[in-house]
Amino acid sequence: MEHWKEQLDGWYEEQVETRHRLHGSPELPYEERETTRFLKETLTDWGIRVEELPGLETGVSAVIEGAHPGPMLVLREDIDALPIQENTGLEFASRQAGVSHACGHDIHTTALLYAARSLLGQRDKLHGSVKLIFQCAEEVGSGAYKMLEAGALQNCQPQAVVGFHCAPLLELGKIGVRRGPSNASFDIFTWTITGQGGHGAYPYRCVDPVVVSAYLITQLQTVVSRFNCPLYPAVLTVGEIQGGTAPNIIPDQVTMRGSMRAFEPQQRQKMLEQIRRITQDCCSSLGAQGEVKRDVGIPSIISDPEIADGVARAVEESLGKEHLYWLPEPSMGSDDFSVWMEACNGRGVQFSVGTHDPACPNSGLGIHVAENIFPDSALKYAAPVLVQFALDYLGK
Ligand SMILES: [Zn+2]
Numbered sequence: 001m002e003h004w005k006e007q008l009d010g011w012y013e014e015q016v017e018t019r020h021r022l023h024g025s026p027e028l029p030y031e032e033r034e035t036t037r038f039l040k041e042t043l044t045d046w047g048i049r050v051e052e053l054p055g056l057e058t059g060v061s062a063v064i065e066g067a068h069p070g071p072m073l074v075l076r077e078d079i080d081a082l083p084i085q086e087n088t089g090l091e092f093a094s095r096q097a098g099v100s101h102a103c104g105h106d107i108h109t110t111a112l113l114y115a116a117r118s119l120l121g122q123r124d125k126l127h128g129s130v131k132l133i134f135q136c137a138e139e140v141g142s143g144a145y146k147m148l149e150a151g152a153l154q155n156c157q158p159q160a161v162v163g164f165h166c167a168p169l170l171e172l173g174k175i176g177v178r179r180g181p182s183n184a185s186f187d188i189f190t191w192t193i194t195g196q197g198g199h200g201a202y203p204y205r206c207v208d209p210v211v212v213s214a215y216l217i218t219q220l221q222t223v224v225s226r227f228n229c230p231l232y233p234a235v236l237t238v239g240e241i242q243g244g245t246a247p248n249i250i251p252d253q254v255t256m257r258g259s260m261r262a263f264e265p266q267q268r269q270k271m272l273e274q275i276r277r278i279t280q281d282c283c284s285s286l287g288a289q290g291e292v293k294r295d296v297g298i299p300s301i302i303s304d305p306e307i308a309d310g311v312a313r314a315v316e317e318s319l320g321k322e323h324l325y326w327l328p329e330p331s332m333g334s335d336d337f338s339v340w341m342e343a344c345n346g347r348g349v350q351f352s353v354g355t356h357d358p359a360c361p362n363s364g365l366g367i368h369v370a371e372n373i374f375p376d377s378a379l380k381y382a383a384p385v386l387v388q389f390a391l392d393y394l395g396k
């Protein structure tokens with residue numbers, strides 16, 4: 001076994017300790033102050049340069065310069081937790097009421113931290129540099145944009161980005177990789193339909209936004225069914241609607257919220273435009289005013305085939321052939337990892353690290369599930385792949 005792998009194994013207990021520490025004090029998006037402080041302190045102690053992110057309190061950007069010149073590779077993980085009351089019964093369970101690492105980001109953070117430590121010790125093998133991104137606020141879909149705005153990639157043009165996500169539906173020890181469409185885009189909308197309220201007995205003196213919103217919801221069904229090419233999966237859901245106070249009063253306004261997921265960027269753009277047009281035209285045809293605002297907009301993850309092959313090789317080299325699993329289908333779930341990919345001209349892959357241990361049934365429930373257990377031993381498989389990929393990518 002190569003020296004660095006032995007060394008990573010040797011740090012296993014320390015990794016578990018770090019993971020338990022993070023797991024016990026989870027922090028919500030943009031509130032990851034303690035996690036950020038801990039990461040900055042640890043990285044600095046080890047001699048890794050932490051960069052300034054003016055105006056952003058959470059999230060960490062750091063750099064490991066290789067001994068030789070060359071391109072920059074980004075390794076990115078996320079550090080935030082979810083507003084879910086943990087119900088795992090684990091000894092190291094969350095001590096924060098109503099907040100937990102139910103998406104496994106504590107494993108992500110720990111694995112990247114120790115991958116960084118390993119790479120720091122192997123600078124002589126690196127032709128180029130490794131940018132470490134410990135991203136804040138993934139769960140609300142805006143952390144990646146905020147870190148970019150704060151200058152996380154300022155004055156550099158990274159060539160590729162790699163990271164991983166824990167996968168409770170994949171067996172522990174397996175690393176899932178895909179080429180091409182992997183995760184859906186995610187757009188969240190708020191609609192405001194403004195009419196003219198009045199007495200329910202005299203609708204002709206009003207503009208009824210309840211009727212208009214009902215009409216709008218039915219017309220929005222044509223966005224996917226009539227404007228999206230059926231060869232590309234997409235889904236649009238209106239999941240919230242609010243308006244009115246009494247059965248005999250026509251309100252002034254109705255608000256609705258909904259979300260869309262898609263894979264193909266051009267189809268997504270076409271549907272985004274169509275949502276705007278339908279909103280305006282449907283509402284104005286009935287005398288109301290329709291407005292739609294996009295609250296979140298995350299692109300899809302289309303895994304770069306070349307990088308995917310590189311990750312697959314890294315899995316085989318660092319863990320062994322039997323650990324590689326080509327994922328048969330994409331996921332409708334989203335991750336703003338895609339925003340970093342966009343910044344790297346699409347050259348990136350977010351692989352899956354299996355966390356389902358058949359001996360522990362609760363490890364296979366799924367992400368964002370209060371009872372789901374992410375086993376510590378996932379740490380044995382995550383960091384080696386990150387390190388091996390970086391060594392291969394920035395090797396001579
Ligand atoms: Zn999540």
Ligand SMILES: [Zn+2]
Pocket residue numbers: 103104105138165
């Ligand atoms: Zn996640």
